[in-house]
Amino acid sequence: MLDIIKKIKNNLVSNFEGIGDKDILVSSPPEIKMGDVSVPLFALSKKLNIPLPELAEKCIPLVKIETFVDKVERVGGYLNLFLNRDVTAGEIIKQVLKSNKLFGSSFSGKGKKALIEHTSINPNASPHVGRARNAMIGDSLSRIFRFEGYDTEVHYYVNDMGRQIGLLVLISDEIENLDFNGILEAYVRANQRAENDPEFAQKGYDLLAKMEQGDEDVRKKFFHVTEMCLKGQLQVLKRLGVDYDYFDRESNFIESEELNKVLEVLKTKGALFVDEEQRLTVDLAPLGYTQEEGRYFVLRRANGSSMYGYRDLAYTIYKGLMGADEDIIVLGEDHKLYLQQISLILSGAGYKPPVPVFYSYILLKEGKMSTRQGNVVLLSDFLDTASELAFKRVQEQCKELSEEEQKLIAEQVAVSAIRFAVLRVTPTKNVIFDIESALSFEGDTGPYLQYSCARIKSILRKYGKEIPLNISDEIPIQQDEEWILVRKISEFPLTVLNSIEQRNPSIIAGYALDLAHTFTSFYHTCPVLQAEKEEIKEARLQICSATLQTMQNALHLLGISVPERM
RNA sequence: GCGCCUGUAGCUCAGUUGGAUAGAGCACUUGCCUCCGGAGCAAGGGGCCGUGGGUUCAAAUCCCGCCGGGCGCGCCA
Structure with missing residues (x-):
């Protein structure tokens, strides 16, 4: 096509x-x-x-x-x-069945390298679905870049420093056997106490200063707390099928020669100064920043300790030096100004800033998510209830399977429900997350996509033999529904290109829905195994097989797996 | 107040980057399981594409104003 x-x-x-x-x-x-x-x-x-x-x-x-x-x-x-339907269909189906898992890739990233940083949540609590949007978008983008042939590495920036972590470390001394489940409560308590107790707050800063100065004991404590929390977070993200290649700790970027070189350049441009209160500050105006709001960017406090911005700049340079053709970072829209600032600093010194993919917040039907008001949906909670619901369904419909297998399928369904609900919305738009409809598994949902695949698999299973692959040049097309389906399949490569160009997984999600709808429509009008003629049956089997392959490839890019039955 | 994002059916979202009669799902109405899996299919109702101007053969799409929502705006990360 x-x-x-x-x-x-x-x-x-x-x-x-x-x-x-x-x-x-x-x-x-x-x-x-x-x-x-x-x-x-x-x-x-x-x-x-x-x-x-x-x-x-x-x-x-x-x-x-x-x-x-x-x-x-x-x-x-x-x-x-x-x-000419027969000729074109032959061409398309042949191509799909030959390319298999690679169908849809144009290999536009062959010989190129992509670096994607995503998730990078603060190690202070179990992730809620809002945070998980970052992980899902980032993970899906990583999959798309890999699919297009990019040598792709995924980085996770571990925010193992900062005031809050200092407070968390302080309070963890008071709590026996603090584990991941207790961490949010501890975190909230620490922050409340810091607000009411200046002495406690100061102790947090002191701890942080010690950490920066390289005090071994303190560093160990920081590591212990953040590592425990990170492990817990990763465990939840792992359920979603999200993986990372590198974990880069913020505490390794307290001092950076590369960044100091950048600062030298800024100095010559008159963009770096020490303000009246002894803070090392960047003035963005000489670098081209036109507004007063957000014009000054502080790097170091009066006591010399580094600010988040300093460390992150160092880290960003570090990533940039890896020489990726695509240096991408997935960020919430609250970081827009911040990224604009560090981009100006970097490009002002001749460095290439990363390309941001911004996403907007997830809102609940009732309004914003708020930890304090208790109306957050924890990712693990959602997966638990979804999995439970799916399990009941699978128990009814797949009686012949073992309970273990049923649970496995239920988990796959739960993951697809959340991933699809979030990924199908364009990143720049808010997701209005409705738990009930996300749990319904009906209509335009992940489970619906899996279901349409399960049906194809069921047909192929009943057929029982290998699909004849010695396809002649033409495939007999009888019905409009067959032809529409074949045409839809042929659109997949362009869809993938579109999605990578725009760095937008929702384009794939929309395509997957379209494909599923076209297939079920075909399914209801065109009998496959009971087709009137042998050659039509073969043609339809091939179309089914090509549809399944295309669907699996699309869903793979979204991080959704396809169970054999459900 | 200023900057960025956003507004499409009652609700949740698409809309091939400016193209032909604006499409799905949920909800509502009506059909369809002795027939490859009903987590489904077919059909129906439901639209001033926020609003007012402009650009041209052509605007949901591009430009400007206004209105509503999201996010941000120096010592947090």
């Missing part, structure tokens, strides 16, 4: 002076009756200064690609092409 579009473009570009690939738009007509591919000529007519009817006449033979295009109709300013 991609090839056909390419050929059409090539033919047109090489036959008219002064136009490029981008001048030729290719879309599809609104209805299947009107054809399969459409080329709007309005803009072209204007650019070439040729009246529409005349231009259309000239274009018709150029777009009539041999064996693939049966007929071309002109409707208004559009050229509508009708593809």
